[in-house]
Amino acid sequence: MDILFPITPTHYLALSAILFGIGTAGVLSRKNIFVSLMSLELMLNAVNLSFITFARIHGDLTGQVIVLFVVAVAAAEACVGLAIVIALFRLKENVNVDLFNELKD
Amino acid sequence: MIQYQAFLPEIWLVGAAFLVLIFELFYKSNSDRGLLKAVAVVGVVGALLSLGCELGCVSGGCPVQACCSMGTTVPTAFGGFLKTDALAAFFKLIILLATLLTLLISFRYFKANPTFYVAEFIAIILFSAAGASVLTSAQEIITLYVALETLTISSYLLAAFMKKDKSSNEAGMKYLLLGAFSSALLLFGFSYLYGFTGTTVIADIGKALATQVSSPLLTLAVIMIVAGLAFKISLAPFHMWTPDVYEGSPTPVTAFLSVASKTAGFAAFVRLFWVGLSVPALQPTWIGLFAVLAVLSIILGNLEALPQRNIKRLMAYSSIAQAGYISAGFLAGGQLGLTAVLFYLFVYLFANMSVFLAIAIVNGKTGTDQIEDYAGIWKRSPLIGVVLLVGLLSLAGVPPFAGFSGKWYLFGAAISKGYTWIALVGMIFSVVSLYYYLQVARQALVSEPKDPSPIEMNWVERAVLVISVVFIVTLGFWPTPVMQMAQTAASSLFN
Known part of the structure; x- marks a missing residue:
């Protein structure tokens, strides 16, 4: 009796694609800048998942090493992002993307 | 080791x-x-x-x-x-x-x-x-x-x-x-x-x-x-x-x-x-994508630049259009196309950088980036007037400046691979771009200054501006040395 059907790499890839889609939708639609940054992290982690899956399929360690690099880069990105959010919050007292309208045509 | x-x-x-x-x-x-x-x-x-x-x-x-x-x-x-x-x-x-x-x-x-x-x-x-x-x-x-x-x-x-x-x-x-x-x-x-x-x-x-x-x-x-x-x-x-x-x-x-x-x-x-x-399996896909992106960039960049009043914003739209021109050479590819891309990037470096140095110098004096405040810059600092004229005309691709020979190679490469329509769009919109580039040059050279006080700069800045102008003009007449370098560089990709 196979209640838990075998989970294949394809399932992981599908999960990664779904997560990536959720992240993309989040970045493009949310107004709160923190949620946007979180969605960005979600996108990067979806990419990590697919790298790991491919590393598993190929039996190759490169894919796993890449993930470490991506995590490091994502940390740097989040760090810079939050620093800019703090600077903006000091000036605007708000973190809503729609209020950043200093620059426009 | x-x-x-x-x-x-x-x-x-x-x-x-x-x-x-x-x-x-x-x-x-x-x-x-x-x-x-x-x-x-x-x-x-x-x-x-x-x-x-x-x-x-x-x-x-x-x-x-x-x-x-x-x-x-x-x-x-x-x-x-x-x-x-x-x-x-x-x-x-x-x-x-x-x-x-x-x-x-x-x-x-x-x-x-x-x-x-x-x-x-x-x-x-x-x-x-x-x-x-x-x-x-x-x-x-x-x-x-x-x-x-x-x-x-x-x-x-x-x-x-x-x-x-x-x-x-x-x-x-x-x-x-x-x-x-x-x-x-x-x-x-x-x-x-x-x-x-x-x-x-x-x-x-x-x-x-x-x-x-x-x-x-x-x-x-x-x-x-x-x-x-x-x-x-x-x-x-x-x-x-x-x-x-x-x-x-x-x-x-x-x-x-x-x-x-x-x-x-x-x-x-x-x-x-x-x-x-x-x-x-893939080349037709991405070349097609690039063709669309290049043409869109040339059209949108140039059209949206037309109504701009802020010079940095204008340069932003101009740089979108320039990226479009360069992509035309890039998608043509091969020795010819990549040489053209490299040469154009080199020319673009001097034209864009000298214009931005001029913008920084003017902003340091007047504190504004509005194009209307460039009125009569020529009377306040002749060198900045010349830089704006030469740099912007080179970006527009007017002969005899380097931008012209650069675009010549880019569009030539595109035509040689059968992308005549991209080259045509590029040429037509280069003419459109003349309008907004000359708008700045007209303010700088023709209008009367509101505040006639001279704009001073130090000798390094003056030297860099003069060298850039000399480069832009010489590369227009005599592109051979840089072209040879670009050719060597492009051929190193294929062997």
């Missing part, structure tokens, strides 16, 4: 950046930090010299034989992940010259907008240049990704650098959100490339894909890579961040983004697509 010649310029840049940060500790908060500026300039000049030496050795024409310990072999490092061939060296030359000019612009900018964080600014510029420089010799997608992120994460910081200024912060935030988003797209594409081929080395990806038939997932990966990188070089329709970021960022940063960042983006494009993805 690691052949450190492969990344000698980066060692200079990073070394100078760390020295600047260390020396900063010994300064009182309100001194002018002359030593730091000197260290930064020495770092970039050192990088340029080591690059020149390496380039001379590879082509067998180095006058100083002592520096050619390796003869004419192309230096590689880290198991072939970095390879500084003539193509990388040419891109590095453009990036380093742009960095040098950015430093010069930033010294002028900080005289007018004092900040406590000059050392940090200089250091981040140097780190960012080091990232761009590594990117040009990366032979492997993860090296390429990390180098690209070193460049762009530093750029986010630079764009948001004036932290008391709302528009600078907003520019940084917008750049970060869209830049990180595009990096994620790029990386997702990379993960599928890795999945299909099992390798991250660009040349091996090309070999593995050569026998592959086209599949929807592979096409999707390529589309994502094109989209992710098109953000970085601001090709329409991925250009919406460009005007805001260019307007809000400090002027030196705008100059850096418009030249160094774009050049690095094209370096990534050339390696990734003409080495890795130049396979029968």
Whole structure:
């Protein structure tokens, strides 16, 4: 009796694609800048998942090493992002993307 | 053994950046930090010299034989992940010259907008240049990704650098959100490339894909890579961040983004697509995509530039259009197209940088970037008037300036591969672009100044402006030496 059907790499890839889609939708639609940054992290982690899956399929360690690099880069990105959010919050007292309208045509 | 010649310029840049940060500790908060500026300039000049030496050795024409310990072999490092061939060296030359000019612009900018964080600014510029420089010799997608992120994460910081200024912060935030988003797209594409081929080395990806038939997932990966990188070089329709970021960022940063960042983006494009993805299954897809992006950028960039009143915003739209022209040469590819791309980037460097230096000097005096305040600049400083005229006409591609020969080669390459329609669109919209470029020149040269007080500049700035103008004019009449360099560089990709 196979209640838990075998989970294949394809399932992981599908999960990664779904997560990536959720992240993309989040970045493009949310107004709160923190949620946007979180969605960005979600996108990067979806990419990590697919790298790991491919590393598993190929039996190759490169894919796993890449993930470490991506995590490091994502940390740097989040760090810079939050620093800019703090600077903006000091000036605007708000973190809503729609209020950043200093620059426009 | 690691052949450190492969990344000698980066060692200079990073070394100078760390020295600047260390020396900063010994300064009182309100001194002018002359030593730091000197260290930064020495770092970039050192990088340029080591690059020149390496380039001379590879082509067998180095006058100083002592520096050619390796003869004419192309230096590689880290198991072939970095390879500084003539193509990388040419891109590095453009990036380093742009960095040098950015430093010069930033010294002028900080005289007018004092900040406590000059050392940090200089250091981040140097780190960012080091990232761009590594990117040009990366032979492997993860090296390429990390180098690209070193460049762009530093750029986010630079764009948001004036932290008391709302528009600078907003520019940084917008750049970060869209830049990180595009990096994620790029990386997702990379993960599928890795999945299909099992390798991250660009040349091996090309070999593995050569026998592959086209599949929807592979096409999707390529589309994502094109989209992710098109953000970085601001090709329409991925250009919406460009005007805001260019307007809000400090002027030196705008100059850096418009030249160094774009050049690095094209370096990534050339390696990734003409080495890795130049396979029968994929080539029609991405060439088609690029054709659409190039034409859209040329049309949208030029049309949206027409009503602009702020010169930095105008230059942003102009740079979108320029990216479109360069893409026309890029998609033609081959020896001819890539030579044209390299030559045009070199010309674009001088035209854009001299115009941005002029903008920074004018802004330092008048405190505004509005085009109407450029009225009668010619009477206040004849040199700035000449620079604006020559630089902008060169960007528009008017003979006899270098921009004309550059566009000639780009469109010639496009026509030779059968993309006549792209070349036609490019030519028609070059004429449209004359309108807004001449609008600025007309203000500068014809109108009467509201405030006739002269605009002063120091001898370095004057020398740089004069040299840029001389370069733009000479390259228009006599492009041969730079063309030969570009040809050598382009051919190094194919052997």
